[in-house]
Each structure stands twice: as C-alpha cells, then as structure tokens.
Amino acid sequence: MNRREFARLLAFSGAVPFVTPNVEWPKADKLPPTPANPDEKFWRSVREQFVMPPTLTMLNAANLCPSSGPVLDMLYQTTKDMDQDPSQENRAKLGDGRENTRKLLAEFLRVTPEEIVITRNTSESNNFVSTGVDLKAGDEVLLTADNHPSNHTAWQEKAKRFGFTVIDIKVPNPHPGFDYYVDAFTKAITPKTKLISFTHQTSTVGDVFPAKELCRLARERGILTLVDGAQSFGLMDVNLADIQPDFYSGSAHKWPCGPKENGVLYINKASQSKIWASIFSAYPGRVGVSRTFEGFGQRDEPAMIAFGEALKLQTQVGRAQIEKRSRELTTALIEGLKNVDGVKIWTSPEPSRRAAVLSFQPGNLDVRKLSAALYQKDKIGCATRGGQDRAGLRFSPHFYNTHADVDKAVAAVKKYMASGV
Ligand SMILES: Cc1ncc(COP(=O)(O)O)c(C=O)c1O
16 A cells, blocks of 8 residues: 555544554574584574563573564564455465475474374364374273373373273382383283373473383384473474374474464374364365364464474574583583572483473472562573472573573572572
C-alpha cells in the first residue's frame, strides 16, 4: 500500500495507523565460523546472537531457553507476511517451509523425514505414544521413577483406563552407573513387558541414561522403547540412527532454542505399524508418518519454520561443540560449588554420567528465597526443587553461557551460604 492509499484508508475507516514500537531488536554481528578450539571470545559472539541483556545470566536451559535473534526475525517476518496476505496462494509457501523444518529435524537427529512428526512439545509427543500403542490388561510398561509427569503420570493414568500395569525402576542417588540400569531393566523385564520408557537426561538431577544399551536390550526382546529427549534434544549430539529407539520426543523451546509450542516425535519406520494416531483432522504433513500422524488442523506454520531456523543456528555452531561446551560449563559449576561450605551436590561427580543439568542443596537455606535473591539481586535465573526428595537449586547452562556466568553464579551462592538470604 502506498502513502496515498494508506491515507485514504485512514480517512474512510477512521483507523489509527498500526504501529507497534520495539518490534525490532539490535542485530548481532554475523556469527564467525566455529574454530576447532573455540575460545571465550567465540562463545561471547554466540551469546550476542541472543536478545537477553548482557547483565542477565540464564542458567535454566532445562526449563526454557531463549530464542536467538535470527529465530525471532524468522518468526516475526513470516508471521507478518502471512497476516499481510492470508490468501491460500500466499500461504502455500508456508507448507513448503514446514516440510523444510521436517528435513532439518531429520538431519539433526540423523533419521529420515518420513519418521518425523512435528508436535507441540515433548508432553504431547510422549502422550501420543502412551495413548497410541495398543496395550491391555496383563501388559507391563517399565518406567523410571524420575520420568517427567508427561511420561510418568500419563502412563499411570492411561494404565487405569486400558488396564495395563506400570512398574518403576528405582533411581538411586548418586547415579549408580550405566551397568546398574542395564541390569535393573534386564531383571525387571518379564514376558508381559511391552514397552520401556526412560528419560535420556533427567530433569531432576541430570542423570544420563544409557539410551543405546537400553534400546538394544528392549529391541532384542521385542519390547518397544520411548526415549524422552526433552533434556537431550538440542544439547547432546543425539544420533537416533545409532540409539535406535522406537519413539523419541523433544521440545523446540528447550535446548534447541526454538519457538514455543513446537516439538518433535520420532517414530521409527519399523514401529509405525505399532502405534495409532491420536488426532485426525485436516492439513497433515506431506511425507511418511506425518501424513497420518500430523493432521492437527491449522498450525502455526511461521513457528514451525522458525523452529528450522533454530536448528540451523545449532548446526552452524556445531552440535558436538555445543554438547562439549555445555558439559564443560557444568563441570566448572560443579568444581566451584564443591568448594562452597555446606553445599551438597546431587548430580553425579562422574562426568560421563551427567551432561548439563546440575542440582544441589544449598545447606539449610530456603531455596525459594535463595532463587529469588539470585534473580533479583544478582540477575541469575535458575530453577528450584521443593519437597524432601533431592530438594535444592538447579543450574542448567547452555552454549549461550560463558565462564563469567559460571564464576558469577558460584560467587553468588558462596555469598548467600556465608551471609544467609
Ligand atoms: C524430561 C522431560 N520430559 C518432558 C518435559 C515436558 O516438556 P514440555 O513442557 O516442553 O512438554 C520436560 C520439561 O521440563 C522434561 O524435563
């Protein structure tokens, strides 16, 4: 619309110009190529891709990560384009964009686009499995006691409806080692066991589970596996071709730093005949399992396209480098907190048994007050865990964090442990 047409529209309608201030954010410099051994300068340039103010230290990736500037740009521009011209003709390209995200997801997880369903989040993906697999009275499902409610409460509730039995494998603290879990699942399997589900990295204390070994154990016995990847997707350099689960779930808004309300459900080609779709409506995906499992009616396609942009940024930085960096920052946090009097760390001292989720009990301090003080006075965002079971604070650093964030967080905890909150 030119200026004259715009003025005429205003005269006719008495409309007020649609002006939204602050929809723009400062553009970061282009991200340099990732060096073989990235230094703090490189990671600071990664941090600059995000719109968080430099004074804010976010250590809560396990809960929600920020989207980067490029992801926000893609989300905003694509939404604007759609709403400026919502004709079916203009929107046709959005369907192509959604399929492009499916391809990017497949490359990211090292599987095929025909095995990818773009869902709303991990909760929905997990529930599609617990609702969609045919289970009945007499069947058993093995879970771990540390599964998230979307993969624990959901199974328990569906067991009431469908009549199957849910059995929990205990999760000792500290992490007892990968062999413990292979052993514990082996012993718990019976001829009635139909499905095993566990969390790749737990959100409670960050225990990493031996995904490949547990999936192999199950596969050899004809048992299905659901790996909850909410805490591994976008953090670990996950290779589903190697792990070979039947189902794997993840969320865009966690470690991939994508938009909210987007997620993934991987359904192995070999397992697609063993699960029913839960939703049937219009506008499914175009390939493979998405043709039957992704007809959810109208979707937020700009968000799905922005999800692809988030995966591109991570791929550009380097998946292995992101995992290495997040692990290194976690180790630095543990080393720092170990030396603070009164702090008890719940997360494994053994680096191979953890990744980038770290929980600790700050002595007798009230964790809610401590978390509030960290945020309000020190500008550090983290999560709390109440109750009796491994209560405390949770730090989960990611590739947008720096060693300065680690030093700041350790110093702040030390200060409150000495002076109280
Ligand atoms: C292990 C695990 N599974 C599932 C979820 C649910 O994720 P969402 O809220 O994105 O569905 C979470 C969230 O923290 C989680 O940690």
